[in-house]
Amino acid sequence: MAVTPEIAPVERPxxxxxxxxxxxxxxxxxxxxxxxxxxxxxxxxxxxxYDPNEVHPLDRLKPxxxxxxxxxxxxxxxxxxxxxxxxxxSSLAIAVxxxxxxxxxxxxxxxxxxxxxxxxxxxxxxxxxxxxxxxxILLAIAVSATLGPGLxxxxxxxxxxxxxxxxxxxxxxxxxxxxxxxxEAARAAGASSFQIIFSQILPxxxxxxxxxxxxxxxxxxxxxxxxxxxxxxxxPPDPDWGRMINDGREVLDLxxxxxxxPGLAIFVLAAxxxxxxxxxxxxxDPRMRQ
Amino acid sequence: MSTAEAVELLRVEGLRTxxxxxxxxxxxxxxxxxxxxxxxxxxxxxxxxxxxSVTALSIMRLVRDPPGRIVGGRILFEGQxxxxxxxxxxxxxxxxxxxxIFQDPIAYLDPVMRVxxxxxxxxxxxxxLGRKPxxxxxxxxxxxxxxxxxEEVVHAYPFQLSGGMCQRVLxxxxxxxxxxxxxxxxxxxxxxxxxxxxxxxxxxELTETLGTALLLTTHNMLVVRKACSRVMVMYAGRVxxxxxxxxxxxxxxxxxxxxxxxxxxxxxxxxQPLVPMAGEPPLPTDTLPGCAFYARCPLRQSRCQVERPPLxxxxxxxxxxxxxxxxxxxxxxxxx
Amino acid sequence: xxxxxxxxxxxxxxxxxxxxxxxxxxxxxxxVSFEVxxxxxxxxxxxxGCGKSTLGRLAxxxxxxxxxSIRLGGTDITSLKGEALREIRLTxxxxxxxxxGSLNPRMTVGASIAYPLRVNRxxxxxxxxxxxxxxxELLERVGLNAxxxxxxxxxxxxxxxxxxxxxxxxxxxxxxxxxxxxxxxLDLSAQARVLNLFKELQREMGMAYLFITHDLSVAEYMxxxxxxxxxxKLVETGGRLALFQAPRHPYTxxxxxxxxxxxxxASEETILEGDPPSPIDPLPGCRFNTRCPHAGEVCRAAxxxxxxxxxxxxxxxxxxxxxxxxxG
Numbered sequence: 004m005a006v007t008p009e010i011a012p013v014e015r016p017x018x019x020x021x022x023x024x025x026x027x028x029x030x031x032x033x034x035x036x037x038x039x040x041x042x043x044x045x046x047x048x049x050x051x052x053y054d055p056n057e058v059h060p061l062d063r064l065k066p067x068x069x070x071x072x073x074x075x076x077x078x079x080x081x082x083x084x085x086x087x088x089x090x091x092x093s094s095l096a097i098a099v100x101x102x103x104x105x106x107x108x109x110x111x112x113x114x115x116x117x118x119x120x121x122x123x124x125x126x127x128x129x130x131x132x133x134x135x136x137x138x139x140i141l142l143a144i145a146v147s148a149t150l151g152p153g154l155x156x157x158x159x160x161x162x163x164x165x166x167x168x169x170x171x172x173x174x175x176x177x178x179x180x181x182x183x184x185x186x187e188a189a190r191a192a193g194a195s196s197f198q199i200i201f202s203q204i205l206p207x208x209x210x211x212x213x214x215x216x217x218x219x220x221x222x223x224x225x226x227x228x229x230x231x232x233x234x235x236x237x238x239p240p241d242p243d244w245g246r247m248i249n250d251g252r253e254v255l256d257l258x259x260x261x262x263x264x265p266g267l268a269i270f271v272l273a274a275x276x277x278x279x280x281x282x283x284x285x286x287x288d289p290r291m292r293q
Numbered sequence: 294m295s296t297a298e299a300v301e302l303l304r305v306e307g308l309r310t311x312x313x314x315x316x317x318x319x320x321x322x323x324x325x326x327x328x329x330x331x332x333x334x335x336x337x338x339x340x341x342x343x344x345x346s347v348t349a350l351s352i353m354r355l356v357r358d359p360p361g362r363i364v365g366g367r368i369l370f371e372g373q374x375x376x377x378x379x380x381x382x383x384x385x386x387x388x389x390x391x392x393x394i395f396q397d398p399i400a401y402l403d404p405v406m407r408v409x410x411x412x413x414x415x416x417x418x419x420x421x422l423g424r425k426p427x428x429x430x431x432x433x434x435x436x437x438x439x440x441x442x443x444e445e446v447v448h449a450y451p452f453q454l455s456g457g458m459c460q461r462v463l464x465x466x467x468x469x470x471x472x473x474x475x476x477x478x479x480x481x482x483x484x485x486x487x488x489x490x491x492x493x494x495x496x497x498e499l500t501e502t503l504g505t506a507l508l509l510t511t512h513n514m515l516v517v518r519k520a521c522s523r524v525m526v527m528y529a530g531r532v533x534x535x536x537x538x539x540x541x542x543x544x545x546x547x548x549x550x551x552x553x554x555x556x557x558x559x560x561x562x563x564x565q566p567l568v569p570m571a572g573e574p575p576l577p578t579d580t581l582p583g584c585a586f587y588a589r590c591p592l593r594q595s596r597c598q599v600e601r602p603p604l605x606x607x608x609x610x611x612x613x614x615x616x617x618x619x620x621x622x623x624x625x626x627x628x629x
Numbered sequence: 630x631x632x633x634x635x636x637x638x639x640x641x642x643x644x645x646x647x648x649x650x651x652x653x654x655x656x657x658x659x660x661v662s663f664e665v666x667x668x669x670x671x672x673x674x675x676x677x678g679c680g681k682s683t684l685g686r687l688a689x690x691x692x693x694x695x696x697x698s699i700r701l702g703g704t705d706i707t708s709l710k711g712e713a714l715r716e717i718r719l720t721x722x723x724x725x726x727x728x729x730g731s732l733n734p735r736m737t738v739g740a741s742i743a744y745p746l747r748v749n750r751x752x753x754x755x756x757x758x759x760x761x762x763x764x765x766e767l768l769e770r771v772g773l774n775a776x777x778x779x780x781x782x783x784x785x786x787x788x789x790x791x792x793x794x795x796x797x798x799x800x801x802x803x804x805x806x807x808x809x810x811x812x813x814x815l816d817l818s819a820q821a822r823v824l825n826l827f828k829e830l831q832r833e834m835g836m837a838y839l840f841i842t843h844d845l846s847v848a849e850y851m852x853x854x855x856x857x858x859x860x861x862k863l864v865e866t867g868g869r870l871a872l873f874q875a876p877r878h879p880y881t882x883x884x885x886x887x888x889x890x891x892x893x894x895a896s897e898e899t900i901l902e903g904d905p906p907s908p909i910d911p912l913p914g915c916r917f918n919t920r921c922p923h924a925g926e927v928c929r930a931a932x933x934x935x936x937x938x939x940x941x942x943x944x945x946x947x948x949x950x951x952x953x954x955x956x957g
């Protein structure tokens with residue numbers, strides 16, 4: 004007897020970025036904002052009218068719209084527009100790099116703890132609990148106290164702070180995946196634990212971990228700016244939005260633009276990342292498809 | 294077995310329930326007519342996507358809107374058109390004259406409520422009983438359902454009970470108000486065959502004592518066989534065959550019914566090969582001018598592709614939506 | 630092919646906590662012995678929670694038994710580990726119940742089928758073309774075609790997915806296939822087609838099947854021999870016809886009575902009251918005594934042993950040893 008063929012026509016989903024953008028408005032809005040800030044940061048050497056640390060003592064605290072100073076100048080007479088453009092660099096680095104690095108480490112640790120279980124689970128997850136118990140701001144202070152302040156050390160402390168939540172998210176996902184029939188099927192096929200982690204577990208836990216990381220980017224912008232504001236991050240005279248808010252603090256009542264403009268920049272970039280993060284989460288959530 | 298002289302309880306005319314999705318209009322139920330007498334037990338059989346559950350939900354007016362909507366037809370229950378009732382009147386009817394049992398009992402019970410309170414709540418709501426008498430009544434109903442040690446069951450939480458026991462509790466809730474019609478939507482599908490047998494027995498006995506009518510949807514031929522006196526087979530949103538249950542198993546008159554019966558291994562026809570139907574049912578979004586079973590039918594003629602066969606009484610009490618019903622009746626091998 | 634001796638699997642009643650320890654055990658499988666000969670189809674029938682799926686997984690060592698022994702093709706596999714354990718995957722494979730969950734949603738059908746070939750290095754590392762040819766061959770073998778290799782699981786129907794699962798399982802040319810409720814999640818017509826496919830594959834490849842199902846009529850359709858399980862124990866074993874013509878255990882009798890399709894009538898069948906017992910620390914005696922229409926004093930006191938009837942037919946009931954008389 005011949006086998007009845009089971010061939011049904013199936014539509015393949017087509018990759019259409021534009022349709023994606025229109026359907027997911029938050030992705031469109033988020034990526035537009037982030038892209039703008041990225042361009043600003045990249046093109047700062049070309050576009051900015053001055054050197055970021057160039058001091059013009061005669062033009063101190065020039066208001067917005069003054070000739071030569073589109074967005075005014077700060078109390079040392081440095082061009083606000085220039086400093087905002089250069090300052091985007093550190094904000095972006097703080098938002099993206101610690102998240103990426105901690106996501107990679109978290110994926111590895113979470114996959115091992117979740118899939119292998121037993122001793123690795125106890126060691127990794129209880130270790131994470133200990134780190135998770137530290138207030139991030141204290142950790143940042145501790146790192147800059149021992150290693151000294153600066154962008155690299157700030158990013159290092161943020162990475163340390165982010166590893167536990169990343170590991171936990173991956174771990175939860177992996178524990179769920181481990182119960183799935185297709186993972187058991189891989190085991191039945193004769194795959195080793197190592198092969199299963201790489202071929203079954205990681206590809207399926209990538210999306211939720213990325214979605215989680217994306218949702219944190221906005222908060223990282225704010226957090227990084229906060230650390231620089233209290234003086235533990237970027238050191239003067241290098242431009243940084245958090246640092247700039249601090250610079251404008253003393254003249255807040257008279258010349259509010261010095262603090263407000265970087266504050267606004269932080270707000271816009273954080274909102275952009277949040278839109279993007281929400282969009283990515285929706286997109287990667289299988290329940291949101293179809 | 295005949296209920297011809299019986300009083301009509303429910304009459305469904307030209308019911309059409311559509312779902313408006315991104316992929317088009319899914320015509321889940323597309324012109325269903327039937328009537329149900331007082332105390333009758335009618336089975337609605339079909340595979341997933343045939344429209345049997347949507348028919349049941351439509352009668353309860355529980356189709357989720359959006360995306361679903363009843364776009365046409367009438368549902369006459371005890372003489373009044375349910376589709377013309379406002380939501381408040383419908384709500385009063387549900388759980389009193391008309392009640393429903395679902396497939397997954399645990400999902401429908403409140404996890405933090407003792408099951409005695411759960412049953413009593415319905416009684417307090419619809420029969421205006423006080424808390425004490427309602428609890429006593431709940432206990433009486435559980436005894437009626439032959440629940441072992443009902444005194445313990447009323448104090449239990451759903452998670453402490455087995456699936457079969459939870460389903461008995463839901464049945465108790467459904468019959469607590471002595472409704473005229475109980476709709477059971479795949480109510481025994483999640484249960485083991487021996488538990489299923491015992492629940493079906495209780496259900497049939499109960500409907501007989503109380504004079505309640507039963508509309509039972511299922512994909513399981515065995516369930517219809519055991520619990521229903523009459524059966525309707527649904528395919529692609531329409532009824533393709535309707536007759537007394539015995540007739541269906543002895544001499545089906547629609548090629549789809551025959552295909553269905555030939556797909557089920559039966560203990561009595563041991564050693565006989567299964568003859569599965571070819572192909573897949575049409576998509577609910579397809580618009581076909583002819584018979585929905587055309588592509589899979591062994592008896593098809595060119596006429597079937599362009600003209601839709603109506604559900605006709607081909608023999609007394611035997612309805613079939615096939616132009617070649619008599620031929621179909623001869624096609625079935627003598628397995629039954 | 631497969632010999633299982635006194636196999637037992639106990640779980641802790643609750644998950645092990647840091648501070649809590651529940652001494653009670655779930656006896657999922659409790660002292661089960663049976664044999665599957667080469668090329669034979671043996672069905673395990675029982676209701677949910679009776680331990681039949683656990684038994685299937687133990688048989689091919691996807692789970693670790695608590696005690697007992699398992700021999701596969703003559704070698705003792707009871708306590709194999711690591712590389713040696715992975716080697717038995719070339720002899721024994723499994724098809725799962727859930728055609729949705731058992732395929733990796735991010736892997737194409739082709740990659741899923743090729744997976745056992747790759748992890749077992751059955752082809753040279755670089756020989757992608759040979760693997761692709763084998764995948765096409767397997768797809769055709771199970772009634773799909775080469776074009777399906779590039780599809781993702783969610784693009785296929787339940788029946789098609791189950792065929793992919795079958796192709797993956799037979800990819801390594803196993804001698805024994807454990808089928809864990811392989812048609813329970815399918816629609817009736819897909820179910821019949823997949824059952825026929827199993828028959829055909831078995832005829833052509835000469836594999837032995839351990840066919841796990843809750844559906845007695847499916848077991849009767851597929852199997853040469855049937856094992857009936859209840860609450861972790863075998864209650865009756867026998868050839869398909871022997872069991873059908875003369876079921877001896879009251880539970881088997883009730884199962885048959887409940888599963889008769891054409892002649893079945895609720896009023897005529899033996900109805901079992903109540904539910905199967907909890908597998909957590911079961912009471913002494915016969916596990917079926919709470920629902921058995923014939924149960925007597927002896928059934929609550931002593932566990933019945935499997936008594937041999939004729940021709941490989943056996944049942945574990947006190948009725949058969951004369952210690953109990955049939956009531957009614």
